[in-house]
Amino acid sequence: MSEPRRPDPDQLLRQVQEAEVIQQRAKLKVFFGAAPGVGKTYAMLSEAQERRAEGADVVIGVVETHGRSETAALIEGLEVLPRKELAYSGQFLPEFDLEAALARRPSLILMDELAHTNVMGSRHAKRWQDVLELLDAGIDVYTTMNVQHLESLRDVVAQITGIIVRENVPDTILERADEIELVDLSPDDLLVRLKEGKVYLPDQARHARDHFFRKGNLLALRELALRHTAENVDVQMRRYMESEGIRKTWAAGERLLVCVGPDGLSERLIRATRRMAGALGASWVALYVESHRHLRFSEEERSQVEANLRLAEKLGGETVVLEGCGRPDEDILTFARDRNITKIVVGKPTRSRWLDLLTGSPVDDLIRTSGDIDIYVITGEAAASNSKPGLRAHITSPLRNYLLSVLAVAVSTALAGLVFRRAELADIVMVYLLGILIVATRFGRGPSLLASLLSVAAFDFIFIPPYFTFVVSDFRHVGTFSVMLLVGVVIGNLTERIKAQARLARSREQRTQALYRLGQELAQSASSTALVATAIQTVANQFHSHAVVLLPEPSGTLAALVHSQGFPLSGQEHGVAQWVFEHGEPAGLGTLTLPGARATYLPLRGTRGTLGVMGVLPDGAPQWSEPDQHQLLEAFANQTALALERAILAEQSHADRRRADEERLRNALLSSVSHDLRTPLGVITGAVSTALETPDLPESTRRDLLTTAQEEAQRLHRLVSNLLDITRLESGALDLQTEWIPVEELIGAVLNRRELGSDAARVRIHLPEAPPFVSMDPVLMEQVLMNLLDNAMKYSPAGSPVDIKVWTTQHTLTISVTDQGPGIAEGEAERIFEKLARGEAAASRPGAGLGLAICRGIVTAHGGRIQAVNHPQGGAQFLVTLPLGAPPSLPEEGS
Template sequence: MSDAQRADALLLDSPREGRGQLKVFLGAAPGVGKTYAMLQAAQRQRQLGRDVRIGIVETHGRAETEAMRVGLVEQPMVRRDHRGVALQEMDLDGLLNVRPQLVLVDELAHSNAPGSRHAKRWQDVLELLDAGLDVYTTVNVQHLESLNDQVRAITGVQVRETVPDWVLQEADDILLIDLPPRELLERLREGKVYVPEQARAAIDAFFSQTNLTALRELAMQTAAARVDADLHRRHRLLGQAAPAVRGRLLVGIAGNAEAEGLVRHAARVAERRHLPWSVVHVDTGTSRNEAQLARLQTAQALAERLGAEVVELRGERVARTLLDHAAARRASVLLVGGRGRARRRWAIWQPSVAEQLIRAGCGLEISVLAQTPPDEPVRSPSRKAWNRRDYLLAVLATGGATAIALLLSRFLALPNISLVFLAAVLVVAVRSSLGPALACAGLSFLLYDFLFIPPTFTFIVARQEDVLTLVFFLLMAVLSGNLASRQRRQFQALRQTQADTTALLELSRQLGAATDAQAVATAAVRQLKQTTDLRAIVTTREGRGSWRFLGDSAPTLTEQELAAAEWAFEHGQPAGQGTDTLPSGRWWWLPLSGDERSLGLLGIELPVPSRTAQQTRRLVAALAQPLSQALGRATLAEQLEAARLHGQTEELRSALLASVSHDLRTPLTAMRGAIDSLASLGDSMSESDRQELLEATRDEAERLDRYIQNLLDMTRLGHGGLKLIRDWTAPGDIVASAVQRLKRVLADLRLDVRLPDAPPLLYVHPALIEQALVNVLENAARFSPVGGRLEIAVESDARALRFIVSDEGPGVPEAERKKIFDMFYTAARGDRGGPGTGLGLSICQGMIGAHGGRVAVTDGLDGRGTGVILELPLQPQPELEKDAS
């Protein structure tokens, strides 16, 4: 044994993290003492100090079993109303909330009441195990899914409540509770299993000694198989005589009545021989009625529940396709069905699939399971109507060919007439199937002989060479019809395969072009609608019970459908219609997972579940895989973008705090110093000194006011809270107001204002444009030398009006002219005002941009310094009222 195999065995043997332990008390029949043994084991655990709680225990009135419940805490049951009947069921959610260490769950195969989260109790047990709770449970061997047919053959009773075999295979311990049939029958007669009336009926029907002996043998075989599997694993753990994997079991099924029995038998064979197994159906392109499709889908669903891989293949020859797939998967055993009373209608011409496999399956173990099938169901009226149309086409085609042949017989030789009938056979074969094509060939053969072979209007052939002509005609008609029908089936199979492949490629292409989760969902929903004609939605959970629907409008969901979606998201397993978890709704939920976490759900609306083919479900599941990957990629991209924005926000916040802490502290410090001087010196100061301190305080207060105004404006711009209250305003008024506000800042400079004689009016928010101009002027004053010249010019044309502020400062290099409008960008070159917040020009750009204008940087006065242009669009000028003369 290799180290890797031994490591795998150790991994399988180790307890799964976070999952509870499952112990199954297995019995051959009711009354052997499973519940009593389970309660007895629970009492021992309680004495050891474990928190034990009864989820549900059915004592059926047995006194000794009732006595074993004493001291065990019981979880209250929940009531389910179904058709006016109150049903008591185990409170799954209550147990998950209480979270005891050990839960007792009787009758594992029980079907839950309609409206429960899960259709079966064994699914409740799995959810308890996933939550980390240990579970003790009981089950009878008759309820194992793979033994269903065998139990029916033994007892004559069809067991409706079953448990997949893999559930028992997942159990950590299986304890066989055995009781000899004679003792069990004695308990029945004494009323210790059922009440006397029920006991007599049970003995007469199910509980005969023969049946109990057979069921007891099945229970022992099941327990022995589990012991054998455990022994096999222990050998592998020790590295001793551990057999290697011995290939794979392939099971070939068709849409006939024996498919389910074949799947159950294969499950038992795979378990006994420790083989992985696959259920394979070969689609030859032949049409099937609804009953055959339903049987095929039921068998495939059963195989999935029993743990098999379900494979759908397309091919013309079933046996050859199965052998090729067996070679590709390195299978060692190939199991097919063979009816006990096989119909040998075409046995001479076409051997059965089993016979073809035996002849060609060299190196494979070919097993044939002969079953006695039930009576064939009556074909549906639609199928009969379809057959009638096909055969009517054969008759019409033959009649048409006959009419054409009679017209051409005057001009063409006799051998050429047969080509007309061959053409009719080809047309029928291409448009229908093999049966109508053969019927057309037979009719054509008879009419060709009757109308054209001498002596005409009889079926007598006078010349020997005409016999050979007729034989060859019939042979060519049959071969050509068969070939055309085969080509049609192949074409249909290839077209379906191409459609599926195209759907996957198209979805992958669209998902690759999607940039966010919304685009991913929209592409997936559109492609699924085109491919399957089913309504689909993609949803992600924003909080418990809160869903965000992507790609389509939010559907109206019932409480059951929402619960199914919640469960599918939490557990990463399909739920809803077509599953065993909350199947009563219209929606089928498939989890979309990535990196071991749920990203969202793909919801498919299935209005008519019986007509939704298993192939369609598998196609949807295949399309869900690239959708999960694309959604994970989009989610990761959104998270990275959020992280980038968060980093930039933190960077801006740090810069803002650093800048604001300096720029706000400086004027506050100056103001406080001036106020302290006035307070301490008082009247001892001269009037001129007192006036100077007051003016300095006012200047710093105005400076502080401008800083705060900039911060407020930046906040409004960043959050979209800046509202434009427009009015007609003269540009000269804006310039005059801005200059007045900055009178003290501009005192050391030579200011020139150039205004046109009759400038057009602006339809703007006057205060915002004034503030923008103030920011530009203040920035120019900071960088202008003392005594320098500063110019404000107003220019206009037919489209726009421009405020141009030019200075004689150090200027801005060409490479930095775009950066000066970035937030927190400052340049210390020639700045007489000290470091600032770097928000002034950024706010200016935001305010002008809100009016549809733009801000640009150019050269300053006489080629020196900097010029800032504030350009605003002009609106049609209002008509001014004329003064009354």
């Protein structure tokens, strides 16, 4: 007996994470039926009453009773959300109020008729989009729908009932549902209810019974509903088997590919592929190969391609636009093998067989070269295709080109006539082929085909006996005619393909260059503001539009960092952009969400969520309506989002580094200051305590202790003053009180300060014969000179002199303070003026490293500068240079 397979740990972890996400998200329950009248609304209301009895906050968003009294009775006791009135075609129609529901935020809301189309002017075009927004807001939803509204079954329902259902719901909505409850009723019972008037009013019931409510239709729809419900149960069963590690008994890894084009048949192919993928539990891809023919498509055909791709996205498929490099079948198979596709769905050829023989059939080529990939060829109704390519589609060219091709044949005939008697027939054939080649390279396939036919006719009529007739006496010439015609057609086809590939290559090159330019310009943008301005300008130039990028403020409201001229940021447009930011989905012009907006809004998605919104307002028709241009616009938005995220992270990193530097500086300052504060406080405390607690202490000793305490108190005072001064300097609160004073008065005031004490005798002063007056703040400049003298005496040998020298030039006054200490180490001349910076010789000396930083701040505020150099005779020399005879840069006192 074989042991059960152990579950994969990674798979179990993924399943646990998925289960947590499902458990946390809002719940969607769909009451599913085969037709109207089976009791879906009744079942929904019955369960809602049970939830209300359990204490749940239940609100009715939309419930349609259709006059059924037993259904209306179940509404009693439930809160009904008022509907809003919207103007449409001269009348006001009631519609679900999504904004009111989001503001009310019940725990459960009832939304009848999921496939309903909202009145023009609503936020969303469809009710199922309202339901998705309610779920995103964390509100549980009960809803109802019939099987005929399922998007992938639209063609099947139309084939069964003969009625095309216009209101459809994407299959992904039902896949999102946490529970699907089938509300079933036999066709006979439903027809009885219809006859009793419990489904429609009598007139409506009679019309419905004659058309939609035929028993055969009801049986088929019931089977579809049962099958779809069974598929949903099967998915749940497979999830359970997978979570329990039960070995699968069916082949896995199925992946489908459907080929779409600019025709209505593609819609049928997409829906059929969706049904096949659902039945197989497989993923699927919708592929559009952008060949050279795309450049010749009409606006209607390009719009059809876009609509087909959007339909595939709505049905839950992946869409890919592939730039064709060769034959379509080769491009499709290369992509299919790269993506491990197992089944390819294509449409049945609609062209005539002779045209397929002439130009080739991609479907036949695909079948022959598919190898182990299964090919499903699906037919469609004649009306399904609105584009039937024929010969005319391949040979359309301006009339002028056809006339020039006739002229080219005439010229070739004239040249051949000149050499007819002196040349072989093969040479004449070459002359005609040269003309055909020139026509093909210049004018395209259609004119080259005409040139081939005319060349064969002219060659037969003029140069093949009997002359000037189309009679061929020697049937060997028939081979020559055939070869000429065949070579002309081949040359025309090849040249047309080469020209088309060149045009397609130019188009690709333009898109690549646009992305390259955008990436290059974004990479050169240092700040987020410059980056946004670059993105706006590039998008506007590329798509002939106005653009704007909206980024969130701290409150969560979007605001334009850089505003583009001509972009109207009205309240409605701003509301659309805010919705895009909150939900991370495109909206606005050309989408199904808020299509009434004037612009298209795309979310700027980063690795950590939506960073902002890009809005693009076209000058005329949107340039991004085509699939390739739409993808280019999305690529622009993605590039902008990545660059913006990079800029934001860089700014955050810079801010983090600045905060780290400030924190490190603060810690160093606290560490240094705490040491310098403790030392004088300890000395003062010890000296005073000894003087007070020792009664018999000699008077001389007591005086020495008090002198020591006084010196340490002065030192503590200088330290606290330095801290206050550096704080004032950094906060910008330094206010100069300037006045004109003589420089010798400044020096004398410093030398008379108590802090110097006996050290004042060490100072030697050198003044000019006529000391000038200088406009300065005397208190602050005294502090500068005092700090420089204190620094000089601290680093000079005991008893050595300190020199103060003053000299002037025409515009400046310089004060020099020179000591005889060890001097300034190499590379420290600028660093010692930084806060908390100390030289190599300062390790053994007290100080916090603030004095010189304060000096530089004060001198700079006076419009001067301070520098440190090594004196030629030894020691350090500090030079303070101030402007002379000119007012200071800051206002004077009283001004």
